Amino acid sequence: MGLWRISTDVLAGSRFVVSPLAETVASLAAFGGQHATSAAQREWLREHGPALRARWGDDPFALPFLHAAIRPGWIADFLVKPPLDDAPAFADELARLAATTDADALAHVTEEYDRPVPAVLREPGLVERAAAVIAWTWEHTLAGDWPRRRRVLQADVVARTERLSSGGWAAVLDGLRPGMRWLGDGRLQVNTYDYPPRTVTGGRLLFIPTTAPRGWVAWEEPGDTHALVYPCRGWLAETTTRATAPLARLLGPVRAEILVLLLDAPKSTTQLVALTGHGLGSVGGHLRVLHDAGLVQRRRAGRSVLYFRTRLGADLAAPQ
Known part of the structure; x- marks a missing residue:
């Protein structure tokens, strides 16, 4: 082992550490088709798969590279180097990737590779072309959604x-x-x-x-x-349900969002802060209102207090 x-x-x-480059490479693993996918990745493929195929499907480099560098049980080391900062920027991570030599990158790609290496990967510019695939994928399919992710x-x-x-x-x-x-x-x-x-x-x-x-x-x-x-x-990565407009008008947009986020499993105040992007005081205040209205309950789990929906809250937030 x-x-x-x-x-x-x-x-x-x-x-x-949350890494935008690691999330981009994980998404490309889904696009390459050799790895299992999560519900979140399947949603991403449904939305962006046509654009990815239109841009890279006929490219002589992209798919051979992805199939060699991101294969079952293996991801080439140079694609995601451990970040230097606690909050790395995509541009900085990509620059470190781009500093890899073609020889080192090819060695990473072909380690334990049990078939002939595609000729296109042995041509000069391996790292530059790999970085271009990753940069395009980030810019066109992930950057706009990155705050939520x-x-x-x-x-x-x-x-x-x-x-x-x-x-x-x-x-x-x-x-x-x-x-x-x-x-x-x-x-x-x-x-x-x-x-x-x-x-x-x-x-x-x-x-x-x-x-x-x-x-x-x-x-x-x-x-x-x-x-x-x-x-x-999974219960965080696959949370894609949004509060409906009528629910938001009834409860207010933030309270409606919180109630919907409690769909899959109980969550703590700090988790809800991270998911919504709202401040601790704001989320705590909205939770008190939902609790007083009988829409959520709370229970202690170790040092944390977890909130979960009551039957009334579940019925109210259920998709119509």
Whole structure:
């Protein structure tokens, strides 16, 4: 199995980071067609698939590259390097990718590749052309929706960190991504592949959520920075229901939005803040109104207070 031995200092200093580049690469994995897709990705493909196919479907480089670099069980390391900042900008992440040499990128793409490498990938300009595919996908299909996606991913981070405070690292890391288990004593099973153990000490450890149904690992040397890309919780990543106009007129747009966001599972105030983008005081005030009206109830879970819809609230917010 893929086993990481993580020092106490590294684990204590680990960070959750939202990466626009990781989300873009995860989306391209869905477009490439060799990875399973989440409900959020299928919605994205329905909306943007025609434009992607029109732009890249007949391109001699794009699909051969995607099929080689993002294949089942493998994503080329140079595509998503562990971010340097806690809030990385897409342009900065793309610039680091573009600084990769063609030789290094080809080595990443072809590692453990069991078939002839397409000739187009051996031509000069591999990294430049890969960066162009990624940049176009971000600009035309993701940048406009990024504020909402970032809120969804940040809400997942909030849920994980709240769980950390109540249950420790075992509660957070067990099942963070398929095949992952916290074994204790600084040992983390990152996947079920038969790879040699890896020691993570003296550097940085990052956890990066995306809307993909699976994840991958990444690291950069020198620097000893490691990252675990993991799937955002489904009940957050797949929340696409919007408050109807009549419900918004009845309750007000923010209260209607909060009531609809409680569709899938109970959520804490901080999760709702992350999902809606509204301030803590605003969300808390709206929750009090909904609670007083009998539309939501609350219960304590560890150190968190979770809100959930009552039968009345569910009936009121049900799609008509």
